[in-house]
Amino acid sequence: MPDTPPPPVAAHPLLILLLDVGLLLGLAFLLGRAATRIGMPAVVGELSVGIVLGPSLLQNVLPDLSNWLFPPNPEQMHLLDATGQFGALMLVALTGVSIDTALLRRRMGTAAGVSTAGLVIPLALGIAAGTQLPTSYFGEGVDRPVFALFLGVAMCVSALPVIAKTLHDLRMMHRNVGQLTLIAGTADDAFGWLMLSVVAAMATVGVKLSNVGLSVLYLVLIAAFAATVGRPLTRFLYRFTERSQDTGGTSALTVILIFLAAAGTQAMGFEAVLGAFVAGILIGSASGVTPSRLAPLRLLVMSVFAPLFFAIAGLRMDLTLLGEPEVLLVAVLVLALAIVGKFAGAYIGARLCRLNRWEAIALGAGMNARGVIEVIVAMVGLRLGVLNTRTYTIIVLVAIVTSLMAPPILKWAVRHIEYTAEEEARRNAQAAYDAVPTGQST
Numbered sequence: 532m533p534d535t536p537p538p539p540v541a542a543h544p545l546l547i548l549l550l551d552v553g554l555l556l557g558l559a560f561l562l563g564r565a566a567t568r569i570g571m572p573a574v575v576g577e578l579s580v581g582i583v584l585g586p587s588l589l590q591n592v593l594p595d596l597s598n599w600l601f602p603p604n605p606e607q608m609h610l611l612d613a614t615g616q617f618g619a620l621m622l623v624a625l626t627g628v629s630i631d632t633a634l635l636r637r638r639m640g641t642a643a644g645v646s647t648a649g650l651v652i653p654l655a656l657g658i659a660a661g662t663q664l665p666t667s668y669f670g671e672g673v674d675r676p677v678f679a680l681f682l683g684v685a686m687c688v689s690a691l692p693v694i695a696k697t698l699h700d701l702r703m704m705h706r707n708v709g710q711l712t713l714i715a716g717t718a719d720d721a722f723g724w725l726m727l728s729v730v731a732a733m734a735t736v737g738v739k740l741s742n743v744g745l746s747v748l749y750l751v752l753i754a755a756f757a758a759t760v761g762r763p764l765t766r767f768l769y770r771f772t773e774r775s776q777d778t779g780g781t782s783a784l785t786v787i788l789i790f791l792a793a794a795g796t797q798a799m800g801f802e803a804v805l806g807a808f809v810a811g812i813l814i815g816s817a818s819g820v821t822p823s824r825l826a827p828l829r830l831l832v833m834s835v836f837a838p839l840f841f842a843i844a845g846l847r848m849d850l851t852l853l854g855e856p857e858v859l860l861v862a863v864l865v866l867a868l869a870i871v872g873k874f875a876g877a878y879i880g881a882r883l884c885r886l887n888r889w890e891a892i893a894l895g896a897g898m899n900a901r902g903v904i905e906v907i908v909a910m911v912g913l914r915l916g917v918l919n920t921r922t923y924t925i926i927v928l929v930a931i932v933t934s935l936m937a938p939p940i941l942k943w944a945v946r947h948i949e950y951t952a953e954e955e956a957r958r959n960a961q962a963a964y965d966a967v968p969t970g971q972s973t
Contacts, residue, residue: 559838574696581845618840620807621832624789626695627811641884646718648880653872657686670916688723689716705958712897749799766817781824862925889947896940905930
């Protein structure tokens with residue numbers, strides 16, 4: 532007899548999921564608008580939603596309501612996580628669409644310099660801090676070298692989704708410094724996920740040179756495929772959707788390519804967002820894509836899926852542990868090292884690449900945003916047993932504070948940077964992605 536197919540989602544978990552999504556999205560809209568009213572990007576308010584509804588606040592004030600809305604079982608949380616992950620992938624991919632590949636080729640040396648310095652300095656500071664912290668901050672049975680390396684990795688990553696949303700909210704995606712921040716942030720993330728895979732191996736089966744070499748080989752293959760096969764293949768596929776009057780085919784093909792690319796990098800051991808970003812770059816550089824045909828998809832992602840993703844990200848944060856004086860002291864120290872290390876690294880790298888002072892400050896501020904990528908890294912550390920609840924909370928604090936700090940500093944610095952004709956042309960080109968074609972609904 533054939534196997535019985537798995538049952539669909541039960542009625543009650545589905546009800547809870549629908550209520551959670553509606554509540555999170557509604558509050559993200561309200562707090563996002565409130566943030567813009569006080570001169571902050573909407574992402575600041577959206578990131579605060581999870582803190583309000585999660586264990587940091589609601590769980591302490593109304594625990595029964597909190598447990599009913601967000602049941603403490605993995606299956607229910609996984610449903611919500613999967614929903615939010617769609618938003619992360621689409622946001623990162625549409626950011627890739629906005630990348631100026633001509634600028635990328637021309638300023639690759641500058642981006643590499645900023646990225647390298649922005650990685651080495653915070654990585655070294657994180658490892659140094661890890662060698663000095665008491666063992667009470669380690670996961671059970673974890674060796675100090677593994678913990679120190681993990682803390683270094685957590686310090687050196689950037690948050691591409693948060694950087695992208697911040698630049699979009701501040702209308703800086705077309706600026707040269709915004710483009711360089713995205714490119715350098717991508718390199719940081721790729722290195723971060725590579726190092727995270729090394730630490731994960733050390734914490735479980737031990738590191739093997741063959742595993743590290745395989746990860747590096749995969750990165751080379753991803754770049755080679757995108758440069759040789761990916762671009763002409765993407766252009767060829769979009770020729771079919773461009774023939775139709777309806778923009779639905781273009782949107783559907785875009786989502787398909789993003790998800791397949793994300794699945795590819797996930798299968799290689801990297802994060803899915805890396806594949807989504809590469810897919811976005813290929814879509815944006817494919818001359819067969821009419822920008823205005825992607826406007827309906829962009830509107831949906833920016834107004835629904837991205838805010839929902841940021842709201843969900845905060846639900847695992849528990850800031851009440853910072854009430855312990857010792858934990859708070861260590862948190863302040865780690866936070867200071869994280870901020871100074873990342874900012875100094877990006878600033879020094881930018882100055883060595885002959886960027887001016889204001890461009891270097893803007894890059895330092897943008898690269899400092901750790902956001903949900905830091906939260907994901909912390910969750911991996913908790914799952915592997917490298918971190919305990921104390922260190923998890925500290926790393927999450929770094930993610931929140933750096934994401935809140937980045938927008939005002941970035942906005943202040945960019946005001947002092949000369950606006951160029953190249954940036955105006957890029958702004959006009961990107962504006963086409965937000966222009967809905969006549970006769971098409973959003």
